Amino acid sequence: MTLPRFYPIFDSADWIARALPLGVRLVQLRIKDRPHDALQTEIARARDLCRHYGAILVVNDHWRLAMDLGCGFVHLGQEDLDHADLPAIRAAGLRLGISTHDEAELDRALACRPDYVALGPVWPTILKPMKWHQQGVEKLTGWKARIGDIPLCAIGGLTPERARLALAAGADVAAAVTDITLNPDPSARIREWLEVAA
Ligand SMILES: Cc1ncc(COP(=O)(O)OP(=O)(O)O)c(N)n1
Numbered sequence: 323m324t325l326p327r328f329y330p331i332f333d334s335a336d337w338i339a340r341a342l343p344l345g346v347r348l349v350q351l352r353i354k355d356r357p358h359d360a361l362q363t364e365i366a367r368a369r370d371l372c373r374h375y376g377a378i379l380v381v382n383d384h385w386r387l388a389m390d391l392g393c394g395f396v397h398l399g400q401e402d403l404d405h406a407d408l409p410a411i412r413a414a415g416l417r418l419g420i421s422t423h424d425e426a427e428l429d430r431a432l433a434c435r436p437d438y439v440a441l442g443p444v445w446p447t448i449l450k451p452m453k454w455h456q457q458g459v460e461k462l463t464g465w466k467a468r469i470g471d472i473p474l475c476a477i478g479g480l481t482p483e484r485a486r487l488a489l490a491a492g493a494d495v496a497a498a499v500t501d502i503t504l505n506p507d508p509s510a511r512i513r514e515w516l517e518v519a520a
Pocket residue numbers: 350352382383397398399400401402419420421440441442450475477497
């Protein structure tokens with residue numbers, strides 16, 4: 323499958339409502355530590371917004387809710403995979419993106435027949451502490467050679483300038499969080515990203 327090349331990740335439906343009118347067509351809702359009801363409300367709103375704009379919504383972690391709410395795509399990390407019911411996810415018709423950080427994780431991800439593979443952190447990230455500091459852009463080239471037609475998503479410390487390098491190195495999709503959410507003018511930054519991805 324072909325995915326849009328710019329993939330912002332947000333922690334609320336409000337952020338998604340802001341990004342979609344600018345032209346974002348692939349977006350992840352990544353919410354941590356919220357009660358079930360609040361999560362349900364946010365995911366349902368994000369789903370409706372994305373439907374309205376013809377955008378792809380990827381729900382991070384909360385695959386059961388995504389399934390129950392009729393969403394089309396989930397993102398799971400390696401620890402999420404330990405607890406996920408992949409046959410149920412597939413039976414519900416959900417697409418699946420999987421995080422990878424080393425060869426063993428990539429082997430495991432490929433065995434799940436993912437709809438994209440993410441490699442990170444390509445550059446250092448300030449979003450969360452990670453065991454891996456910086457994979458380096460060259461690793462994207464090796465990952466792409468391994469995964470062939472499966473879309474490869476670069477994540478971790480990306481900016482529009484770095485996204486150009488990541489895409490040139492073999493990534494099909496460039497994801498970002500803090501470059502947008504901590505930017506003093508997020509809308510202008512999203513427009514810059516969309517130009518790089520065009
Ligand atoms: C596109 C993309 N890549 C990687 C991740 C990280 O997933 P995970 O390792 O499960 O960590 P959390 O995001 O759940 O903290 C992602 N969410 N999206």
